[in-house]
Amino acid sequence: MARIVRVARSSSLFGFGNRFYSTSAEASHASSPSPFLHGGGARRDVAKDRNVQWVFLGCPGVGKGTYASRLSTLLGVPHIATGDLVREELASSGPLSQKLSEIVNQGKLVSDEIIVDLLSKRLEAGEAKGESGFILDGFPRTMRQAEILGDVTDIDLVVNLKLPEEVLVDKCLGRRTCSQCGKGFNIAHINLKGENGKPGISMDPLLPPPHCMSKLITRADDTEEVVKARLRIYNETSQPLEEYYRSKGKLMEFDLPGGIPESWPRLLEALRLDDYEEKQSAVA
Numbered sequence: 001m002a003r004i005v006r007v008a009r010s011s012s013l014f015g016f017g018n019r020f021y022s023t024s025a026e027a028s029h030a031s032s033p034s035p036f037l038h039g040g041g042a043r044r045d046v047a048k049d050r051n052v053q054w055v056f057l058g059c060p061g062v063g064k065g066t067y068a069s070r071l072s073t074l075l076g077v078p079h080i081a082t083g084d085l086v087r088e089e090l091a092s093s094g095p096l097s098q099k100l101s102e103i104v105n106q107g108k109l110v111s112d113e114i115i116v117d118l119l120s121k122r123l124e125a126g127e128a129k130g131e132s133g134f135i136l137d138g139f140p141r142t143m144r145q146a147e148i149l150g151d152v153t154d155i156d157l158v159v160n161l162k163l164p165e166e167v168l169v170d171k172c173l174g175r176r177t178c179s180q181c182g183k184g185f186n187i188a189h190i191n192l193k194g195e196n197g198k199p200g201i202s203m204d205p206l207l208p209p210p211h212c213m214s215k216l217i218t219r220a221d222d223t224e225e226v227v228k229a230r231l232r233i234y235n236e237t238s239q240p241l242e243e244y245y246r247s248k249g250k251l252m253e254f255d256l257p258g259g260i261p262e263s264w265p266r267l268l269e270a271l272r273l274d275d276y277e278e279k280q281s282a283v284a
């Protein structure tokens with residue numbers, strides 16, 4: 001499929017030691033139109049001839065990875081999940097691995113310094129391969145990370161995915177990954193009844209095909225105790241980012257109406273990409 005988002009400018013954050021450098025921060029600030037407000041949140045017109053520099057916020061289990069990955073395929077920009085970078089580092093048995101596994105398995109956050117370093121390296125490697133733009137998933141997660149990011153580049157849009165807290169633990173506990181193809185699935189049946197004027201929500205499980213069934217693995221940090229710790233840390237440390245980006249007019253709140261079949265078209269609509277997907281499928 002042809003790359004649809006043209007390289008309008010360099011998107012890279014160059015890591016050097018523990019600092020970020022950007023060759024294009026000023027240029028990108030100057031060239032970025034601000035998203036226009038709609039219903040109290042930012043709603044984005046996606047210009048087809050410019051870069052995409054988006055951030056996905058949201059609690060553990062909300063579906064950041066699922067929707068960021070789908071949009072990355074649609075828009076031809078890399079989906080960069082800092083959780084994946086951490087897990088790759090863990091799997092590599094490198095010098096950081098032991099330290100990281102203790103932190104991650106308690107549901108705690110890795111230090112800003114380590115995470116910025118991992119992200120810098122990933123962006124540098126992408127830059128070397130000619131990547132441009134990004135959809136960040138799981139970064140920033142602290143105010144310090146948001147400030148570092150803001151110092152070096154311009155984020156166009158921050159999508160804040162939301163689900164009722166009651167379903168997040170079940171969704172995390174239902175997560176499975178195929179150890180061979182790397183695809184993610186979810187075996188949870190979510191059926192939350194509406195009450196006090198709030199709509200109910202139901203989500204069918206996203207089951208793996210038969211050939212993945214015997215190869216499913218569960219993340220070591222997706223136990224009930226650790227998920228609850230991660231949710232608590234999200235509320236304390238990461239939630240303030242919502243206000244930070246809201247005050248900059250960059251936040252698009254998105255209440256997921258259900259599972260992927262209901263939510264994906266609505267998300268595309270909110271991003272004004274609905275007709276875009278049809279055009280892409282027509283030329284594919």
Ligand SMILES: Nc1ncnc2c1ncn2[C@@H]1O[C@H](COP(=O)(O)OP(=O)(O)O)[C@@H](O)[C@H]1O
Pocket residue numbers: 059060061082083084086103104107108109110111112115137138139140141142145221230
């Ligand atoms: N930006 C970040 N800052 C600090 N720690 C991070 C960051 N991104 C990922 N991590 C670490 O990796 C773990 C897994 O992250 P992720 O896959 O994004 O999980 P979640 O399901 O909680 O969104 C986190 O619990 C944390 O320990």
